Amino acid sequence: MNNFLLAIFAGIGAALAIGVLAxxxxxxxxxVLIMAPFGATTVLVFGVPDSPLAQPKNVIFGHLITAFIGVFFTQLVGVTPLTLAIATGLAVSAxxxxxxxxxxxxxxxxxxxLTGQSWLFLLTPVLVGAVVIVLVGKMxxxxxxxLVSS
Incomplete structure (x- = not known):
């Protein structure tokens, strides 16, 4: 498949995944089934699907781990400029x-x-949304x- 068709195919996949969630x-x-970071996730999953950063384990657990850290800080530590920075750094390290x-x-x-989410946010939109994007990506x-083999 040439680059033009790959780009169109990636855009269709991204539209389908976000469309299903929206x-x-x-x-x-x-x-709630959609969040802004999923837009960037679709760039990786559909645009560069063979990248290590776009693999199902990375998409699902990357989102879950970092979301857990965000909820943990929101619920148990508090939100300040310093804790925003620390949580982001911990998420990258994790x-x-x-x-x-x-x-x-x-x-x-x-x-x-910044939006004060609760523990339920880990299930939806984080887990459900990441799984839907991965499944549409596999499809x-x-x-x-x-199409390529025919």
Whole structure:
């Protein structure tokens, strides 16, 4: 597949993943399924799917680990300029130490702390959203493989 088609295919995959999350978010009023870092996640998952940073383990656990740190600070430590900095630094270190580095997830502590999220945020949107993006990514990769081989 040439670069133009790969770029179009990546854009379609990103649109599908975010579309599924945004539509579901709009239809289920009591559940949040989308957050800004997922936009950057789709760049990696659909644009450079073979990158180590775009692998399912990195996407899912990178988001979960950094979100946990953000919620922990929000709920138990407090939000100040200093704790925003410390939480972000801890999130980066935690992803590197666990080999789950996913750059978009680096925004999670800031997002979570600045909006005062609770523990439920780890389930939705973080876990559910990351899993949906990974599943749509796998589907698109399989479809791309089918198109290339035919």
């Amino acid at each position: 539509y579901s978010d709009a239809e289920v009023s009591s559940v 992803m590197l130490l666990t080999k789950t580095t996913h750059p978009p997830a680096g925004a999670n502590p800031l997002l979570i702390m 698109m990769k399989r479809l791309q493989g089918t």
